[in-house]
Amino acid sequence: MNFLLKRMKKIEPLFEKGGRLEKLRSVYDGFATFLFVPDKVTTKGSHIRDYMDMKRTMTVVILALMPALLFGAYNIGLQHTRAFGIIDWTLMQMFWFGFLKILPLIIVSYVVGLGIEFIAAQIRGHEINEGYLVTGMLIPLIMPVDVPLWMVALSVAFAVIIGKEIFGGTGMNILNPALTARAFLFFSYPGWMTGDKVWIEGLTKGGGLDGFSGATPLALAKLDGFAQMPSPMEMFIGTIPGSVGETSVVAILIGALVLLVTGVGSWRIMLSMTLGGLGMGLLLNLTGGNEYTQIPAYYHLIMGGFAFGTVFMATDPVSAAQTSTGKYIYGALAGIMVVIIRVFNPAYPEGTMLAILLMNVFAPLIDHYVVQANIRRRLKRVQTA
């Protein structure tokens, strides 16, 4: 490490103002702070600089995503064996098969996304933002495994440019970039984002077992195919078809634990969103309407992307509400919206993505009213005293 540090220090003057590679300053900064703890000190006033900077935060989230990623790899292999009637694969074989399928998604996501971020940072003379490290990992995890890579590249470019850079880069975006990428694909190429083939590797090219359906539990629920839905236990563990990282509630809960213990993810949002979804589900159970309203409320929490969205998407510190009260409102409304979209909208089997994006848009409004209410309350106290 010492060797590396000396090297980095040695080439630093090149990037200083007036140095030969001045234009690439942000690239140098990006790499240097990635490798080492930033040695910046404040020169005026008594500000405390914490080592818990954005890079550290992002690293924790990546760590929290690992269980979902690893299980996703295993599940791709497992679903493949089920669809093609393979019976003699070992666990390691399944995992390796799935891993090799995810790897291109991850590489494309990072290369395209980071490429655009680097270029944007050079043009604007910004520091390179670490925001994309997490987004780049989230995007492969919310894609169907069989989605063509050029589509992933296109959606990443759209999300980073239109969803983020236009608003001023990391920290300024209104919408969650990863969900923006998914929404873009969902509306652009619906054939690759829905249906009963894309969720399982190889099925789109044909050749699966006769009569095998790779439909997700959500799609089955939409078609009133309740009888064929997997058992709650299966949905909880995650051995079901679905987007790469979203199927296993167990793996996501481990990630949630990491986020909560380190204080990176907001427990208020996670709690209120879960309660919102559960409450809306229970309400629908009572009122009835169509058959979909009658499936047990807790199913909503373990089906589809609800768990993943709650833990990793809704808690995005940039696009979520910022005030504590606002977080409760934001989370609860997001949970309620997920269930409403799932049950009542015939076109969209999954509501998590759209519900969270919708609440992203409303988050500043919620914050505004929470702050205003607080100001009013305190004004009253002053005036009556």
Place this chain on the structure above:
Amino acid sequence: MENLEKEPLWTAKTKKLLTNPLGMENPITVQVLGICSALAVTVKMKPAIVMAISVTVVVALSNLIIALMRKSIPGRIRIIVQLVVIAALVIIVDQFLKAFAFDVSKQLSVFVGLIITNCIIMGRLEAFAMANKPWPSFLDGVGNGAGYGLILIIVSFFREFLGSGSIMGFPVMEKLGLYNFGYEDNGFMILPPMALITVGLIIWFQRSRNKSLIENK
């Protein structure tokens, strides 16, 4: 009294009336008017071109008529007079399209009738025709109609090319054989949000070239 000296028909000033709305004073990208129809009719190029011509005709002729009448219109009821003129012209255009271009007229459906509510037309009447002579007003109308049409055609080109893989109904992507390589048309381009984003990108492009258009905060 107004001075009765004759001005030549073509001067630098009158030429500007025609060219300014194409760029620096574009009704869509700079004044941000007429966005609604720009989102609605730009899925394919053909309806967009017909719409552009229709709006140009209506805004030019109504500018001319209002400019002719501008001194006899009582100030308090001027809006309703303007609307009567616009509505009459829109009905003529609508009937004309139904008679001679029925297919396109069907695709445009209500949006031909909705030209009446296009803010560009009312805006030009209020801002220009009420205070200027007929000839400059007519040119201003043609210029603004063309500025609107230009953006419409650019947006519809990208939406049809990327969303349906064709240009003016000619299947370019299919002829190029791109579908065999796994290329697919982008369904999002056909939806209105993408039209808004396309207009936004054009505004971005224009402002990055003309820094003077960027508002001071």
